[in-house]
Amino acid sequence: MTSYRLSGAVMTHPKRLAAAEQLAGAAPPGALQVVMDPDPGGRPSVLRTALAAWSAIGEDATHHLVVQDDMLLSDSFFERAGAAVEAMPHAALALFALWDSRNGAAVRLGALAGARWVTAVNEYFPCVAIVLPRDAAAGFVDYGRARLDAWPDDILMYRFMRDNGIPGHVSVPSLVEHEDHGSISGNAFRGPRRSVCFLPDDRPADESVRLPGLRVAPFFKNGVAQCAVRLEEPGPERWLHLECESFLEGSGIRGERLDSAMLGLTEVTDREAVRGTWLTAFTLGFVHRRDGRGDAPDPARDPVLAEALATIGPGGISHRRSEEQIAEVRDELAAVAEAGLAAG
Template sequence: MTRYRLSGAVMTHPKRRAAAERLAQAAPPGALRVVMDPDPAGKPSVLRTALCAWSAIEDGATHQLVVQDDMILSDTFFARARMAIQEMPDAALALFALWDSRNGAAVRFGALAGARWVAAVNEYFPCVAIILPREVAAGFVAFGRRHLDSWPDDILMNRYLRAHGIPAYVSVPSLAEHEDHGSISGNAFRGPRRSVCFLPSDVPGREDVRLSGLRVLPFFKHGVAQCAVRADGPGPGDGPGHWLHVTCEQYLEGCGLRPGRPQPAIVGMAEASGPAAATGTWLTAFTMGFVQQRDGLDRTGAPGSGTVPDPAVLAEALATVGPGGISYAQPEERIAELRDELAQITLAGVEAGREAADRLRTRPARPRTGAPLRVGVLGTGTPLRVGVLGTGTPLTEHLVRGLSDAGHHVTPLDRPTVPEAPTTPEEPPGRPYDALLDLTPLTPLTPDPQVPATATATATATATATATGTGIGAGIGAGAGIGTATGRGTPLTLKYPSTTGEFREVAVHVGDLYGPGCPHDGRIGRLVWDALRSYPLTFQESAEPLRPLHVSDLVGALSAMLRTPPPEAATGLAGAPVSASELAEAVRTAVRPVPIAETPPAPSAAPPHRTEEAPWPSAPPGWKPATDLTYGLHTHAQWLAYEGIHRALDV
């Protein structure tokens, strides 16, 4: 290197000083020096030590490397790191990605395409082994000092890089591996934390071959095949990292595929791992193969001329799909036993996904919105053309996406107009949709700086019309459209035109909403938000229980009611009631095992007046929530940490 010089630090705590010193001694002379936690007796904080490590850059160095003390470095770590700096001198470089992460999913696509680096996606930015340019490191130190005792360093790092437009890449394969020595910062509950792809003897070179622009990221985490999907066009919070969170199955259905369960031959391969692990592994791999083939990340050419996958890198990247997905619940020894079997299932899933993409090319695409391919007929179970009001928030964006993926032809509306009544069951000329869904009770009147002004103005106008009785929601009651952080209160409205010229209206009462798109200041969101930041969970028990309702369950219920209208004029959607203390325990399990501190009610001269809770309306026939509370809270935490943080005002 001539223009660039790299200095490095190993960050550690006195309890692990010996491990840090061994790591520094194994590196080339002078490449790493040990940096200690400045307050080892204080509250555990990775960020506090990391800021010291970033500040320890040597005079004359242009880049700083920071490595945590429980990492194993590849044999060619420093050679590849220096070559990467020469190719990308202005970028942040992560040298590790977890096997169950979104960045790990990006690394797998990089391995499929023969790339050496992939653009980081909106998640935490891996900080266990990372290189920053000198100016970026100094800027992050100043930023981090303003946010001590708030968020983990990797989430803050992602936010800082994104806010300042700093290019960020992740290595393919990883140049470091995690070696668990216990977790001082409280991450041991997550299970084994291994690299998506670690090859100790990876050969340096071709550091200019990079892959970016990924729009679909299938990953297997927490036992569920999940998918992060880049949103198209302007929308709530649009900008770098605007992603929607769905399951792989939901995404595939939206693409016109219904893979269902793996083929019997694939299930037969799961002699030891069991159907749950096999299904999650196969669905993730199927989605990966489908996206790779459909988007042109073929096995022989992309992203650069003459690049081909490295067989060893590709094999290792695919072999970690299944292990990463079950790592939250299985010990290291059991994961090792299942690795080869899950790798076979992954390979079969990738090939099946590629074949499905080839078959789909001969079929006409179904549009998500706009002009439908056919007209739905109420009561027949067929998808409908649906006009939707109040689509100006991340939550309603997820709902619209879910209804589209379920086969409905959704048209977001900018005014509360009533559809013309049909005269026959067939499509009449000029009728734009079959039913109207009013989501404005979920749209806050307070302007969100991340939402386009037109969407906010539309929501405000719609809410005003509804509250005054002049809009589609007339008769719901004053206050409609004001919205709550949970969804409780004013019901949503489904309006069905009929052959008589009248409109049948169904009030849809929803419980305490949680999951992707939901904010951080509701009864559920506040506890999840605090657990993410390692704060104690404080709450007051109430005579009224919570009725958790996950976003995906709301989508499923609305979809069912759009196909077959419920018989009653009011319906209720919620899961089993839980107390505040039960919810807090569930949050500790799903997010982080932080302390619980129940807050006693404020003293008053007289006991509070309690009114009897109104009976909860019955659910639509045949519907019941399907989302496990623990998993649902996990998805809510993911949303808040990777998307919601950019909309919060207090971080």
Template sequence: MVALGRSLMSLARGPYRLDGSVLTHPGRGDAGARTAAQAPPGLLRIVSDPQPDGPPTVLRTAVAAWGTVPEDSTHHLVLQDDMLLAEGAWERILDAIEAAPDAALALFAIWDSRTGAMVRLGALTGANWVPAVGEYIPCAALVLPRDTAIGYARMAREHAAEGWPDDILMQRHLRAAGVRCLVSAPNLAEHLDGPSIVGNAFRGPRRSACFLPVAPDEPPRIMRNPPPLVPFLKNGVAQCLERSPDGDWLHLETGARLRLLGAPEARLRAVADHDVRLTGYALGLLSRGGPSSGPVVAEALRTIGPGGVSQRGGDGLDEPTVRRLAEHAARAVEAGRGDPLHPPPARRRIAVRPGDRPLTAHLAAYLAESGTAVTIADDGADPRAVDGDLYGPGCGPDGLIGSLVWQALRSRPILLTGAHPALVRPLHVRELAGDLAREATAQRPPAYPLREFALAVAEAVRPVPVRDLRPAPAAHGTSTVSPEIRFRLHHYAQWLAYEWFGGAATVSRTTAAEPSAR
């Protein structure tokens, strides 16, 4: 039985009616009531986990809330019980509903996310609603049109057993339904860090990319033409998204993409050793003519540094360090806005056999960074015939490394059986691109014992148990998995979760002695 409070009223403007729910759990005491008290009395009902002793997940409670929107409401807001709303948020939400009644409206984006980077680009270009991009839909404070909400609840029930969290299922539902998601810039909600019942504490503080306690009293300005790159800092590394010609999101790294855009080499050398500066410089290149000061811009730049290292553990950065990093970012933004771009021409061209679109697109992107253009031809190089275990953006979960990552992504124990090889030989798509660009035969990648590599996957992706069911596990090979491989495993996991929908490559070993696990 689902514990539902009663929603006694809705907010109305013109033909639109907004009501809402607060998701909570009995173990969180009066957190739901405190969150509901931020709204006009009776607007937000409290929805408690219908199976509080079950496996920890937000999805059960979210389905209960989204699936029971009152018939007289056109829109429904769902808040998690640890969210703080900005003063004036309700008026800004109604403004956005009027401006984009068919859109999903996210009020929060975490500070190291791709969508959080779009919030920063909104702040730097003057837009106060920006499209969500290339990852999960932030569901901690989300408004949906009624039909979209009911449809999501139905879809989520059907797919609940697959192990995906509510935000990944929301992304897939909105994509399938053709519903865009807009995110407020600045955010209209902030996350109050505390204990996580669903196990998210491992990823560190989860704060907003840009939140002001009082929402600016301004009409909606929706970003109509998103930039070609979306730069963000995560795990201490400057990364970016880029749209491929086919419309897919490519998961890449910022420095190499800026060089390909034609940023001055001297400037890139000056910022390359400091990922906050590199991220700020990229934001500047993409926001020419936008505002350079004010509280929204200041807060958007302030969060780059602490957000970018939030998953590294510890107590985070002290306030003087945060201020210093914000100053670095602000100076880099201004430098980026003033520098000319001179894209370099391709220096050579290679042929690659036609294959699965995501892998080919990422290979082409990595090859372009080395000045190599790609032609698709039947007699070209076969990127799938490699002496190693290929992984990285563009590779599906059917390869050895992909299967390990896939289990961890869905919070499943990683099971090792006799069907698996004793050793893992990781070859990243970027390394393969380097070999293709040099037209050289790749050296066989170093080998890691399967169990040690699986433990590295669990650490990089999500802390799940590794269960070795093999009768006599082998223990040879290199046992220490490097930080670079761990970073690339995390990067790959995010591409798999956000962009893989069943069409990525099947990769085979051609000379390895061990059979692939399928």
């Protein structure tokens, strides 16, 4: 049996050195080294620092982990990451997905199916906490150095993986959460950036249980319930983007049925947030059943699914709400999401 060895790095900037050192200090001894931006006075560049971090792979490591300095690790982070490497040694492993992203939608579908990992969808590949096999880490360094001014690191990572046939999987639930110390790379305009599903005390399970081959990824972003739909055609994989209502109508579900199902939600605080949350959750339930995965589990008995549903609404309004404002409506929107899932 092959023995896999994981090295790790925390990528940081001098302005955030204290946070990086705290993160590294909380890990098992030697598990994470701090890697600094090689040009801290230059134009802010996550990619520049990421390439330095990927270059810091241990001499005897078969795999390398890179994590950003503003992350909180789950209690079982290294245990789960190690088990995942054993189960998927040739894959790129994203340990985080944003609550309003297409890969976040994939995580929710994975939670519905009882999976621990889900195949990444056609987007960027989340890079705030990621594991690569040794050869892939070295290959990405060369790939990125030739494209320093082209794209952000997560888009380049997706393109590198696509060009080199490297499979990518996203964890269910996330193994890390953003602590949001403030962005120094131009992402502050996005509002709070949280995981689709983070349970700090989640325990390792069978990390080989994966959900592959997603065809539809419903998500709520910038106030709009929308879908990424994989086109069934030969050639390179392509996805169509449309609003959930259009997708549902094309699947035979008329708007009148949706409006009727939402009648009981008329006394809520924020109609746009509620409608977007409900439509996204309804579409999740519809896709889950349509694809032959049976009835949805009961969120009351499944903490991973409950948390994944509870972030639909907050993610969809995070572009215009503060952490405090989101907290005020989180429970209400979680109930709306559960109602939408059941109706779908």
